[in-house]
Amino acid sequence: MSDPLVVLRTALAGNHKVEIVSGPSGEVVDFATGQGLRALLPDGEVFLPFEQATRFESETVEGGVLDVKTAWFAWVHKNAGITDYISAAEEQGIGHLRFLERTDLISWLDGSSAESEFIKGDAVAASGAAISEAAGATQATAVPAPSGRVEKRPMSEDMKAIYEKEKQLANHNTVLHGSKKINFSGVSAQSHREIIHPFKSSSKRPAAEARTAGATQAALQPGKNQDPIILLSPSPSSMINMANVKEFLENGVFDPVLRQAGSPNLLRISRKSPVLGNLRFIVVDSTEKFKPEYWNRVVAVFATGQAWQFNSYKWSDPNTLFHHVLGFALVYKGDQMPQQLKEWNVKVETLDRVHRFRDRELVERIWDRLEANMIARGWPVKR
Structure with a gap:
């Protein structure tokens, strides 16, 4: 579990504590003075330096690759509006992600999304194994199927010939469906939080703002x-x-x-x-x-x-x-x-x-x- 994004995903998805610290064995500090993160995992503590590069690629950050500090800043500000998030990032002097990049990263870190189009290499595959390993520490082992079950019969040559000549019927709807399943739950939640909810409450806001002003x-x-x-x-x-x-x-x-x-x-x-x-x-x-x-x-x-x-x-x-x-x-x-x-x-x-x-x-x-x-x-x- 050496990949920093995998460590973060394992900690956050498993509700394990993550602290900002002054060093590998340092005390807990604030974001401005911190040197890295300390993830308290079931199998021990893991220190992630802020400057350590991850496999998350972004055109908006220096070098095109996200570091631990920028990734953690995006996670901490996951509930902030995109404008407030960008302003806070610029004030701290660190890079910021675009809307879709930030949504993709947050959804992947909290475990609601199994894949990320911006994470390259084997980080995605490694995260699945890491989370499964962590979950296995608290979940019961699956009971194997009874050995007396009926085994699946091999397909005959005649049936193979029939299936080889089979053609799938398609219309204008089915041809537009991709073969890869994509989880848009993160985008849906973000859209509801930043677009739908403010729109529904906009009728109440002018009166409240007028009273406040x-x-x-x-x-x-x-x-x-x-x-x-x-x-x-x-x-x-x-x-x-x-x-x-x-x-x-x-x-x-x-x-x-x-x-x-x-x-x-x-x-x-x-x-x-x-x-x-x-x-x-x-x-x-x-x-x-x-x-x-x-x-x-x-x-x-x-x-x-x-x-x-x-x-x-x-x-x-x-x-x-x-x-x-x-x-x-x-x-x-x-x-x-x-x-x-x-x-x-x-x-x-x-x-x-x-x-x-x-x-x-x-x-x-x-x-x-x-x-x-x-x-x-x-x-x-x-x-």
Whole structure:
């Protein structure tokens, strides 16, 4: 089972654990810092380096052959739309597959398809043997047929002559049928998920989007509502996103989840400050609906080291931005810090990968620094 695609198919189809690790004997890490995959199979662990080539051929990736990293990225984003998947791949700097290629790969890896037109060599044949071997470890051995069964009689010479002269009748339908059976279940599932389901729910979506847009616009309107604003990065690699920021800033617990497609585009976070009293912050990851006066209410920006985050900001230059607004960034303890964060005026906080009880202390440091900055900018102090 040396072929990396066979290892992945055996693990995924058999519901065995696959981890991103820092090396053959390394610890579990995230995708950005990982060096390969570790598949925990019944007969032992198998390490697959990210740069290892597979037998999957694609015209859209460098060299024309898929590597383990690109294959795993496609699998992880199997439920994402093709546009979101391509954008995420380009942001990570790795190749992406076309729609049919990705559908073919995912269907083959999860075991719903027995063949792949893009996998060359003996990987397909080897996968069948590997999966059968893995299944044999948990399934009972088939009982042989009784030895007393009637053996099939050999065909007579007369019957052979008749069959040799037999002609198959065909019409315009049967001649179009190929001799090779192809399983389109993967394409069918993908089409239902990305085409049929969105079409059926499209009639409900405009009203929901209108309500969401109206709520966002109303929350950002100046006047009586002067809630301070916190901006997040929309990058998929951002550790703090719309899916986990509320739990992090309100309860002091970091949940390492990626940004999800169904995440809200606006959140309200409550904070009981001993200095500023009861506050309510508005958190967004987009400035699309911003008016010029909203920037006076922006009190903090969470950055990832990617300058494109600020392209739509009032101050698109990071040095100018963090001269006006307080900047924060989060990195895992022991990870290399992006060089850009060292050059910008950003407070970098380190998160422990395992010990979640330290999150509360880190969050309080963020709040202390943020509230001190707000007081310096003229926010009223609690009397």
